[in-house]
Amino acid sequence: MKKNTGSIVLEGNIEKLRTELNDKVQYQFCVRPDPNSKEIELMDMNPLIGSKIRIEFKGLIHCTFCGRETKKSFSGGYCFPCSQSLAQCDLCVLRPHTCHYDNGTCREPEWGEKNCMIPHYVYLSNTTGVKVGITKHTQIPTRWIDQGAIEAIPILKVGTRYQSGVFEKLFSQEVDDKTNWRSLITGKITQIDLESTRDRLFEILGDEIDELEEKFGGDYVEILEDESLTRINYPVINYCSKAKSLNLEKMEVIEDELLGIKGQYFIFETGAINIRKYIGYKVKIEGL
Numbered sequence: 001m002k003k004n005t006g007s008i009v010l011e012g013n014i015e016k017l018r019t020e021l022n023d024k025v026q027y028q029f030c031v032r033p034d035p036n037s038k039e040i041e042l043m044d045m046n047p048l049i050g051s052k053i054r055i056e057f058k059g060l061i062h063c064t065f066c067g068r069e070t071k072k073s074f075s076g077g078y079c080f081p082c083s084q085s086l087a088q089c090d091l092c093v094l095r096p097h098t099c100h101y102d103n104g105t106c107r108e109p110e111w112g113e114k115n116c117m118i119p120h121y122v123y124l125s126n127t128t129g130v131k132v133g134i135t136k137h138t139q140i141p142t143r144w145i146d147q148g149a150i151e152a153i154p155i156l157k158v159g160t161r162y163q164s165g166v167f168e169k170l171f172s173q174e175v176d177d178k179t180n181w182r183s184l185i186t187g188k189i190t191q192i193d194l195e196s197t198r199d200r201l202f203e204i205l206g207d208e209i210d211e212l213e214e215k216f217g218g219d220y221v222e223i224l225e226d227e228s229l230t231r232i233n234y235p236v237i238n239y240c241s242k243a244k245s246l247n248l249e250k251m252e253v254i255e256d257e258l259l260g261i262k263g264q265y266f267i268f269e270t271g272a273i274n275i276r277k278y279i280g281y282k283v284k285i286e287g288l
C-alpha cells in the first residue's frame with residue numbers, strides 16, 4: 001500500500017528513492033513506518049530542493065526483507081541470515097554472467113524464474129562517461145535514473161539475465177561498466193555520442209556478438225541497431241564543491257540546503273549522501 005502523506009516530516013526505515021521520469025525526474029523519499037509491514041509513506045522531494053532539510057538517523061537498522069533488527073546492514077539493507085539465503089543477495093546478482101540457475105543451484109529458483117529467466121536489455125549510458133549495463137525490461141528507465149545517467153540507449157535484447165551478463169562482459173572490454181560517484185556528485189559531465197559509440201562497438205565486436213547470438217539462439221538475441229535515445233534531466237541547482245560521501249551513521253544528523261538529487265544521491269554543498277546505501281536505516285526526515 002502506498003500513501004503520500006503530503007507532509008514535510010516522515011519517520012521510518014528508508015527504502016530506495018521512488019522516481020518518475022518527466023521533463024525533470026520527480027523524486028519521492030520513501031520509508032516504512034513499521035519495519036514489519038510493507039506499508040510505505042512517501043514525501044515529494046522536488047519542492048524541497050533549494051531549501052534546508054534535516055535527516056536524523058535514529059540509531060536502528062531493520063532488514064528490508066524480514067523486518068528484524070540488525071546491528072549492521074548486509075548486501076544493501078538486509079540482516080545477515082537474509083543476506084545468506086535470498087537469491088537477490090547472491091553474488092550473481094552483481095555479476096550476472098555468473099548466474100547458476102541452469103546448474104540447479106539458484107538459492108530461490110522461483111525468484112530466479114521471475115527475475116532472471118526473463119528478457120533483459122544490454123544498454124549504453126552516459127553517467128560520468130560511457131558505460132555498459134544490463135537491466136530487466138521492466139526496469140527501464142528506472143535503472144538509468146537510479147544511476148544518474150543523463151542519456152541511455154538499449155543496444156541488445158536477450159532472453160535471460162545470464163545472457164545479458166555475458167554480453168555485458170564482452171562490451172566491458174571496450175567501455176566501463178562502473179560509474180564514478182565522485183564525478184557524479186560534483187557534476188563533471190562528458191558529452192558522448194552514444195549512437196555512434198554503439199555503432200563502433202557493433203563493428204569492433206561484430207564477430208564475438210555473432211558467436212554469442214549463435215550460441216544463445218537467434219530467437220533470444222535481438223540486436224537493436226536504431227533504438228532511440230532517452231535523455232534524463234535531474235532536479236539539480238548546484239553540485240557538491242568537493243567529492244565527499246556523507247556518512248549518515250557517523251554524522252547522525254545531516255542538516256543543510258538540498259542542492260539537488262541525482263541518481264540515488266542527495267546533493268549538498270559539502271558532500272552527497274547515497275540514500276540507497278541506507279536502506280533499512282530508521283530516520284526522521286523533515287523539510288525546514
Ligand SMILES: [Zn+2]
Nearest residue numbers: 063066079082
Ligand atoms: Zn532479514
